[in-house]
């Protein structure tokens with residue numbers, strides 16, 4: 001898993017999302033849609049590049065050759081670690097020029113590999129070179145167009161969030177000149193560790209995950225005796241507790257496990273047949289290894 005980071009080599013925010021010049025009405029007192037844009041102008045008045053921080057797929061390109069301000073939306077190809085946890089981030093970049101050397105190669109569905117340019121700053125719909133940047137959580141709604149909010153502002157659709165909630169700053173890549181008051185988190189030094197439960201936080205009937213398969217194997221191997229007796233008991237348990245899908249058999253085993261662990265004082269939560277952190281701790285007590 002990768003960290004999701006800011007994609008310019010210089011961070012110089014010329015207007016944050018509180019900016020009264022044009023940004024505040026994007027969200028303040030909006031009763032329906034909102035985004036939280038920042039304007040970034042790079043190291044100087046010239047055009048800096050925005051690089052893909054991870055592999056990203058283009059979800060929309062709008063405005064080239066028409067009246068709409070030039071804008072591109074991309075979504076990460078895989079979940080990323082962000083200051084808000086493991087999510088699928090999307091990004092919107094606005095104001096690049098019609099003749100942008102990078103966007104001209106992109107269309108909906110194109111992949112921009114990690115470290116490759118997406119676009120550069122421009123002046124389409126703006127008076128000075130910069131990029132107007134919006135980010136969000138595609139798990140809850142991916143951006144791919146504009147929508148007008150109750151303040152009359154055209155904002156990105158999708159589930160938009162504040163930039164510091166989605167992007168870390170990689171100080172080895174980005175030279176921070178001015179965040180305009182926004183407090184970004186630095187990209188952590190160590191590699192992000194994916195949580196056992198993925199982004200949801202627990203496993204329940206109907207879920208699918210490779211760690212569900214590990215738990216199935218564990219139950220079948222060591223606790224087949226809950227429901228099967230005799231010489232083929234273990235094989236039968238492996239037959240029904242098979243694969244990475246959380247099916248009715250795993251639920252049955254989980255409920256039995258929770259009851260027994262509770263009786264033995266190793267589990268003190270609900271007997272619900274779902275596997276969350278407390279059930280995992282109990283499983284580990286009885287020998288399960290992640």
Ligand SMILES: [Zn+2]
Nearest residue numbers: 037038039132
């Ligand atoms: Zn702006």
